Amino acid sequence: EVQLVESGGGLVQPGGSLRLSCEASGFIFSNYAMSWVRLAPGKGLEWVSGISAGGTTPIFADSVKGRFTISRDNSKSTVYLQMNSLRDEDTATYYCAKRITATGRSFDYWGQGTLVTVSS
Amino acid sequence: EIVLTQSPGTLSLSPGERATLSCRTSQSVDSSYLAWYLQKPGQAPRLLIYGASTRATGIPDRFSGSGSGTDFTLTISRLEPEDFAVYYCQQYGRSFYTFGPGTKLEIK
Numbered sequence: 757e758v759q760l761v762e763s764g765g766g767l768v769q770p771g772g773s774l775r776l777s778c779e780a781s782g783f784i785f786s787n788y789a790m791s792w793v794r795l796a797p798g799k800g801l802e803w804v805s806g807i808s809a810g811g812t813t814p815i816f817a818d819s820v821k822g823r824f825t826i827s828r829d830n831s832k833s834t835v836y837l838q839m840n841s842l843r844d845e846d847t848a849t850y851y852c853a854k855r856i857t858a859t860g861r862s863f864d865y866w867g868q869g870t871l872v873t874v875s876s
Numbered sequence: 877e878i879v880l881t882q883s884p885g886t887l888s889l890s891p892g893e894r895a896t897l898s899c900r901t902s903q904s905v906d907s908s909y910l911a912w913y914l915q916k917p918g919q920a921p922r923l924l925i926y927g928a929s930t931r932a933t934g935i936p937d938r939f940s941g942s943g944s945g946t947d948f949t950l951t952i953s954r955l956e957p958e959d960f961a962v963y964y965c966q967q968y969g970r971s972f973y974t975f976g977p978g979t980k981l982e983i984k
Contacts, residue, residue, distance in 0.1 A: 791973065793921075793973075793975075795915075800962075800964060800975060800976070800977045800978040801913070801915070801921060801964050801966075801975040801978070802975060803966075803972070803973035803974065803975060806973065815971045815972070817972070818877075851920055851921070853921075856923070856926060856932075860908075860909075860926060860927075861908075861909040861911075861967075861968030861973070862909075862911035862923055862926040862927075862966065862968075863911075863913075863921075863923060863966075864923045864926075864932060864933070866920035866921055866922075867920060868919075868920055869920060
């Protein structure tokens with residue numbers, strides 16, 4: 757059974773940093789690209805960042821470019837999202853998501869999410 | 877950047893009725909990269925349709941997707957109580973993923 761379990765969320769002040777983790781199981785993690793998607797209160801889904809299966813090709817939404825970095829450790833089946841210079845508008849539930857196939861561009865499995873609150 | 881527009885914003889229907897949800901893109905997209913998701917409050921999104929028309933694993937056949945170019949449609953043939961939720965379309969292009977703003981399907 758595929759499982760994605762996020763952790764690392766919490767309350768942080770504006771300008772602060774936080775690192776999210778997503779531990780995967782139930783599939784060959786090193787074969788699949790992964791992404792982070794967020795849901796802000798009262799808003800819709802927003803894709804945040806993605807990383808290729810080998811970890812060599814990170815991509816970012818314009819709203820987080822230069823502030824967030826993404827990485828993965830295939831030996832630990834874990835993908836990370838390092839969030840720096842956090843803003844109020846980064847408050848959201850953050851989900852990690854598995855890409856459906858090597859060539860597909862949709863997400864077939866999602867974690868339950870971890871809540872990030874940016875507030876003074 | 878490709879912008880996705882979903883309509884209607886809110887759709888009020890009764891169980892057993894047919895639902896038609898629209899997703900329009902600001903420029904033509906590769907239909908193989910168009911997907912639909914459902915999300916209920918407090919839950920993770922769930923993939924319904926990928927490649928514009930292929931049902932994901934375990935999705936009942938009352939859900940169907942169609943369209944190409946800039947116009948895509950998700951149809952639910954006969955609504956079940958568990959179908960009332962928010963629906964998002966999503967596309968990929970030029971190293972960006974984009975979600976539409978969502979359609980809230982509520983019980984009338």
